[in-house]
Amino acid sequence: MIKPKSPRSSLVLLFLFLLGSSNCLHAQENEDPVVYKNQLSTNLMLPAFESFDLNYERTIANKWALGLAVAIYGDRISELSTGSSGDFRRYDTNYEFMPFVRLYFQGAQHKSHFLELFGSLSRVTASGRFVRNTNTAGFGVYEPGETDYTAGGLGIGYGYRFLLLNKKLVLEAQFGVRTNFNVDYYFLNGSIIRTGFKIGYRF
């Protein structure tokens, strides 16, 4: 009888499978002079958190690429953040733009480790913050309510990109963490919104 595996062990197996598959195709890659400069990808982990992202990346030099990611988040995305949201106050990131730059250590046209730096501009809904309303008598009153604001942030990531099917199919494993520089006590809050496995297409 086969015992069900934990999600973590499944992810490790998937990573090893991708690594093995990529090595099998290595010889073919060396013989293939095709160069693709554009890439679209999405994080397969985010739907588990009711979220979705789309990444566009453009190779600009031998080892460098620039890109822009757009993400739309659901309620569960807060589970990827270290920031505390108590019963009374809650912060929900609705959507986010992330321009990024990547350095591919083995070159942008090969499977490679990469380092990523990215900026972040996100729209956040804060619940439980005080807003000034006007009561029925015409006087101002501060009450808990919802306010939207824009937050800036920076992030860093590290990962490995596999190129399959004549370098058109992209599979990535990445760890990426972003902070908006808000702190709980003395600790900088972070969110691993650019962590997971990505699948993409190069053209």
Next chain:
Amino acid sequence: MKHIYLAGVFTLGILLAGCFSDDGISNRYVNLQITDALVFENDQVYSVGDTIYIDLNFNRYLDEAGFSNKLDIYESSGSDSFQYEISLEKFSELSNGFRAIVVSPEFLFAEKGTIDEFGRTLAQLNNDTSQYESRVGLILREAGRFNFDFRFLYIESSDYLEDKVQIYIEHNFSNSDGIFEFTVNE
């Protein structure tokens, strides 16, 4: 390399844009200002045994900078009292200046509002909930030169409620620097 430079500038720009946003900084604290709410009829010369009074009365509805309508400080803070401290100083020959003294509770009493166990004075919301009122009496039991220093008088809501704001009111005088000096003779 030019692309990298542009990407860096763009990323830095995004970061700075976030600095100007109304982000998650707490807005629990509301600061207001009032003028001439505290009244001390200073006769300047008293005798030991005399009683002097300090009155503090302010409306429940106060102006707030940046808003056209007045703020209901009772509904906003949920506090039926606002606290402040009376700073009494006595001249000391030894230090050649006025030095703060603590008044024993037996010489301090409230005709309106209350004085708590820590010696803080509380202005209480009156019965028709229209204004906060405090009238404190001080019995002068010793001779000397004294002054009340109300230059930095802050009045704050005394109840802390999670779903209400904390209100701080800075008090100013229109025709005084906030120091009231008087002499008590034997």
